[in-house]
Amino acid sequence: MGGIRTAGDLVGRMQMTRGMRLEEAKRYVAERLGVSTMDLSDPVVMREARRELGLGLIPVDELVFAGEPAAMEAKFRIARVLDVPINSVERFKEHIGAEVR
């Protein structure tokens, strides 16, 4: 579908970790992001949606800035937006210690 160019990683995450079939996964992600299922594979629409929600972008100079979420930070947001626990995010929280969570 295009990975983080589009919403391929988000739909893929719902398949891989929730066992959702394609149409269900696309509908779920589209609903959570407030876009249509057709938008999910549109890199122009998804770039704006991902930027707005902080879900991570292709990290090339023209697209990303230090003031925006990257990788692990974006995955915190993905977990919240998709309402799914992400293993690496949960581990990260655990490792930084309860006092700073």
Next chain:
Amino acid sequence: MGDGSRVEMTASEIRGELEDGVAAAAKRAKVPPLTADEVDHLCDIFCSNARFSAVDVGDEVILSSDGTCSLASGSTTENLLVYQNNLGADTLELATDDYSYKAVKTFATSEAYRMKMAQLQVVPPAQYGAMPDLGRYSRPDGPIANWSELLPLGKIDEARAAQEEAMELAIEDMVFVADHLWEGGADGIDFDTGGASGDADLLATLRTTEILREKYPTMGIQMGMAAEMVLGMHGEITYDGKRLAGMWPSQQQEVVEKAGATVFGPAVNINTTKSVAWNTARACTLIKPCMEKARIPVHPNVGMGVCGVPMTAIPPGDALTRASRAMVDILKVDGL
């Protein structure tokens, strides 16, 4: 052709290949043939002169994989970043060159740390993958008597006992590695080429899946098959009351789903002497019975030598994209 060589055919010759491929699958696996409309659509795909073929806008599917870190240069994390940033991969997979859980067990802690470091830098879900590889547990590579040597000697009981013994070791190793990688932050585990050593290999993988599903309810578990039919190297092994030997994709999907996997990857072998059209039509026919009843995503293996893709290291783009598109258009697969 199935060996990657170029061939020219007329439209009627292509249709003949497609019809033969469908008939071969229906007869071999006792599955319904594709409909006339489906064969017509395959004909449209294969009669195009375009180099690349693609699905309609909106019909895009997820691409999963078995190892997105096999580039010859750069660290494994850098490889994952190339797949994420340059190739637009939907999912990622960390793995090592010796793609076997038995081999990985000896350095699982290092692999878990590599996963942890990678997870800090990548956004798409990243699983860890290797092969169950039951054959590795037999001599001379492992400690168990070699069932491939025992069987020709007529030592059937001994061969079966050896496979059962190997199975226990394989389960222990796969759970051990998965435990470590989960601790490293992996989003899932990939059991690639399940059943490569036959029915005992598949049962070991199914039982491992059950154990992991119980321990880690949110772990992704992808199980890709080794071949279109499960070999009966043991012959008497059952899962959920069903004999594994001789299972075709439709039956494989049921046991994989029952065990608790989240993604099922059927594989249909290539006949290198037949055309890509023949092979693709045959693969579609064999996999089609999975599609309506599956409750988890079905990602047919469209890699080298399976599901219509020629058995050659660098598959021609026209063959690869036609086989891939056929899987999506005809079967409505969830991914590839």
